Structure formats: C-alpha cells, structure tokens
Amino acid sequence: MVDARGLLCPMPVIMVQKEVKANAPQTLEVLVDDVCAKENVTRFGKSQGYKVAVSDTDDGYKLTFTK
Amino acid sequence: MKKVNWWVVISGVCVGIASLVLTLLGNPKNMGFCIACFERDIAGALSLHSAAKVQYLRPEIMGIVLGAFIIALITKEFKPKAGSSPATRFVLGAVVMIGALAFLGCPLRMVIRIGGGDVNAMIALLGFVLGVFIGTIFLKRGFNLKRAYNAPLVEGYTMPTISLALVVVGLIAPVAIKMSVEGPGSMHAPFLIALAIALVVGALAQKSRLCMVGGVRDAILFGDFKLLYGFVAIIVTIIIGNLILGNFKLSMLSQPIAHSSTLWNVLGMMVVGWGSVLLGGCPLRQLVLAGEGNGDCAVTVFGMIIGAAMSHNFGWAGNPDSTNELGEYIVGGISNGGKIAVIVCIAIVLVVSLVNSKKEAKSNG
Numbered sequence: 404m405v406d407a408r409g410l411l412c413p414m415p416v417i418m419v420q421k422e423v424k425a426n427a428p429q430t431l432e433v434l435v436d437d438v439c440a441k442e443n444v445t446r447f448g449k450s451q452g453y454k455v456a457v458s459d460t461d462d463g464y465k466l467t468f469t470k
Numbered sequence: 471m472k473k474v475n476w477w478v479v480i481s482g483v484c485v486g487i488a489s490l491v492l493t494l495l496g497n498p499k500n501m502g503f504c505i506a507c508f509e510r511d512i513a514g515a516l517s518l519h520s521a522a523k524v525q526y527l528r529p530e531i532m533g534i535v536l537g538a539f540i541i542a543l544i545t546k547e548f549k550p551k552a553g554s555s556p557a558t559r560f561v562l563g564a565v566v567m568i569g570a571l572a573f574l575g576c577p578l579r580m581v582i583r584i585g586g587g588d589v590n591a592m593i594a595l596l597g598f599v600l601g602v603f604i605g606t607i608f609l610k611r612g613f614n615l616k617r618a619y620n621a622p623l624v625e626g627y628t629m630p631t632i633s634l635a636l637v638v639v640g641l642i643a644p645v646a647i648k649m650s651v652e653g654p655g656s657m658h659a660p661f662l663i664a665l666a667i668a669l670v671v672g673a674l675a676q677k678s679r680l681c682m683v684g685g686v687r688d689a690i691l692f693g694d695f696k697l698l699y700g701f702v703a704i705i706v707t708i709i710i711g712n713l714i715l716g717n718f719k720l721s722m723l724s725q726p727i728a729h730s731s732t733l734w735n736v737l738g739m740m741v742v743g744w745g746s747v748l749l750g751g752c753p754l755r756q757l758v759l760a761g762e763g764n765g766d767c768a769v770t771v772f773g774m775i776i777g778a779a780m781s782h783n784f785g786w787a788g789n790p791d792s793t794n795e796l797g798e799y800i801v802g803g804i805s806n807g808g809k810i811a812v813i814v815c816i817a818i819v820l821v822v823s824l825v826n827s828k829k830e831a832k833s834n835g
Contacts, residue, residue, distance in 0.1 A: 408617060409551065409552075409553075409554065409615070409617030409618040409619055410614075410617050410618075411554070411759070411764075412679075412684070413608075413609065413684070413687065413691060413692075414749075414750070417609055417610070417690060420691075436549075436551075438545075438547050442679075444693070446696075447692065450692075450694075462620065
C-alpha cells in the first residue's frame with residue numbers, strides 16, 4: 404500500500420515508482436486525494452504494464468494495480 | 471507514456487496566442503504573459519516596493535486564479551488543502567521570485583522570450599534545465615515537504631477572494647493603487663480584456679495541468695513527455711506568431727526588457743528551476759493550484775510577491791540592456807547586491823533540499 408494523500412505531483416508517482424522498482428509487486432494499492440495525482444499515477448501504472456482500477460474513497464481515490 | 475495529451479498542446483497554443491494578443495493590445499514586448507513580472511507589478515501597485523516603472527495591478531494574475539477556481543468548482547476538483555511546510559514554501563516562493571527577477575522573467579516568460587528570438591533566454595534555458603535536474607536528484611533522494619490535509623472552506627477561498635477583491639479595486643478604485651506612468655508598468659492591455667483572456671488561460675491551465683517546470687521534470691524523472699508538449703507548443707506558437715508579425719529577432723542584444731549578463735541569467739533561472747521543482751510546480755502552476763483551493767500554494771504566491779518587493783526595494787532585480795545618449799550599448803545585468811542575493815538563494819535552496827531529503831525512517835525517529 405502506498406499512501407500518497409496530500410502530496411503534490413510528482414511525489415505520488417515517485418513513491419509508486421520506488422515501490423515498483425524495489426519490489427515489482429503483482430498487485431499494489433495506492434491512495435491519492437486529488438484528480439491530478441489519480442491521472443498521473445494511473446498513467447504511470449499503465450506504462451509499467453499494470454491494469455489500474457480506480458475506486459472512490461471517503462477522501463479521494465484508491466488505485467489498484469494488477470499485473 | 472508517449473501518447474500526446476492534446477489538452478496540454480491546446481493549452482500551450484492558447485497561452486502562446488494569449489501572449490501575442492496581449493502584447494498587441496499593449497503589454498510589453500516578449501512579456502505578453504509573465505507570472506513573475508506581473509506579480510512584481512502587483513507588489514508595486516500595492517506599494518510593497520517603490521520602483522516607479524513597474525507598478526500596475528495586472529489582471530492576468532487574478533484571471534488565472536479565478537479561471538482555475540471556476541473550472542475547479544465546475545469539475546468538482548476544488549478542494550481546500552493546506553499544511554505542507556507552509557513557511558518553507560513561503561521562503562522558496564520568495565527565492566524563486568528573486569531568481570526570476572535576476573533573469574527578468576519566470577519560466578513562462580523565458581519560453582516567450584525564446585519564441586521572440588532572445589538568445590539570452592535560450593542560454594538561460596540551460597540554467598533552468600540544470601536547476602530542474604538538480605531538483606529531481608533530491609526528489610529521488612526522498613525530498614518531501616510532507617503532506618497537506620483537508621482544510622476549512624475559507625482556506626481554499628482565500629486566494630480567489632483576494633483575487634476578486636483586487637479585480638474590484640482595479641475596476642472601481644484604481645486611484646487607490648499605484649500605477650506606473652512610464653516603463654513596463656505603464657504598458658498594458660485593457661483591464662477587462664486582459665482579465666477575460668487570463669480567465670480562459672487559467673481554466674485551460676487547470677484542466678491540462680500545464681506547468682513549465684513539470685514538462686522538463688517529468689521527462690527527466692519518468693520519460694513522460696506529456697507536459698513538455700505544452701512547453702514546446704508555447705514556443706512554436708510564439709515563434710510562428712512573431713514571424714508573422716515581424717517581431718522575431720534572433721539576437722542576444724537589444725532584446726525587450728532583457729539583459730545579456732549571461733552568468734546571472736543562467737544562475738537566476740537555475741534557482742527558479744530548482745526551487746520550482748521543490749515546490750511542485752512553476753509560478754503559473756502555483757497560481758492555478760491556489761485557485762483550486764491549495765492554501766500552501768497561496769502562501770507560495772505570497773512569498774513570491776514579497777520576494778518581488780525585496781528584489782526591487784534592495785535593487786537586486788536585473789537591469790535591462792540599454793543605449794545611452796551617445797548611442798553606446800550598455801549591458802545591463804544585476805547589481806553586486808543582486809549577485810549576492812542570487813548566491814544566497816542558491817544556498818537556501820540547497821539547504822532546503824538537504825534538510826528535507828532525509829529517509830522516512832530517520833525523519834520518523
């Protein structure tokens with residue numbers, strides 16, 4: 404789980420990039436709280452070969468990466 | 471990630487056209503749109519500095535904030551947030567502005583100057599890219615100004631309200647503010663037309679996430695060229711426009727409101743690139759995010775305005791090249807105080823980068 408809520412871009416993408424590089428997870432959940440971060444993290448996930456599912460949460464979005 | 475995002479390209483083209491039109495309508499040459507210059511002029515209009523030639527309540531700044539605010543309300547992206555190292559952001563805002571005024575322009579004006587053929591801006595671009603590159607090194611090392619939290623509505627409404635108030639003052643009580651009678655501050659497009667154009671630019675910039683720093687930064691960090699297309703679109707639009715209008719002049723010398731003191735152009739823009747990466751976006755992006763309700767970015771804008779006031783009160787801002795009565799070309803540049811200020815700004819950005827780059831585990835302990 405990567406919690407990138409409250410962070411301006413590009414921090415959310417950098418955090419996800421680090422996690423993907425370090426552990427190459429098959430699945431990964433990312434929490435963000437603004438649309439810009441949601442778009443950028445989704446774009447990054449897809450570029451790394453993940454399918455990205457987006458669901459709403461109380462204070463933003465949960466992005467679920469799956470290989 | 472190579473897919474072109476047309477929103478960004480359209481926004482870039484529109485910003486380019488807006489800049490050309492605003493210049494035709496009266497804004498200074500190669501300064502159709504400059505966030506740093508216009509915030510500096512507002513600082514002068516509010517009597518925060520007394521440089522008589524650069525005082526005017528530029529509606530472009532308020533228009534960008536309000537355009538972003540309105541579109542964010544419509545798309546439900548307006549979200550009051552604050553609490554991400556506001557004092558650090560205030561200082562970085564001031565530092566970025568001092569660097570920008572040493573060069574005589576923000577990243578947006580640098581791009582506009584490049585589109586006018588200003589070789590000084592082309593060279594300054596190298597400093598800007600170097601600054602962005604250094605900033606990305608710290609981002610990779612764990613630089614983080616910590617998260618913001620949801621804030622009360624009033625926090626998010628602060629910047630749009632101030633912007634609206636300044637528009638009202640500009641419209642009904644211009645005698646209450648200072649306005650230049652000569653120099654760049656006296657050159658401006660009609661207030662309401664400039665405001666209308668800026669509202670569109672602000673809305674487009676919010677929608678597309680246009681950011682002059684983000685383009686170079688994301689290309690370096692992720693090989694993501696999305697925002698860079700906007701950067702390039704502005705340059706191409708301005709070059710084409712200036713060629714059509716006969717205003718393109720490829721030269722280092724005699725460029726409008728520019729100096730050819732290369733080292734300080736480069737170092738000034740290096741500070742701007744580096745500081746803006748730490749802030750999460752260029753001066754334009756800070757205005758847009760402030761319009762979306764981000765209180766930290768509003769504080770950054772206030773820091774920029776104070777930085778502008780300091781630059782002019784202490785004589786740190788760049789002096790344009792000029793010609794004296796004998797027709798001799800006088801190279802401008804910055805004063806010794808300005809040189810020291812730029813070096814101190816580099817030191818401040820370095821310290822901020824280092825102290826905020828600790829590993830998470832260490833900072834929690």
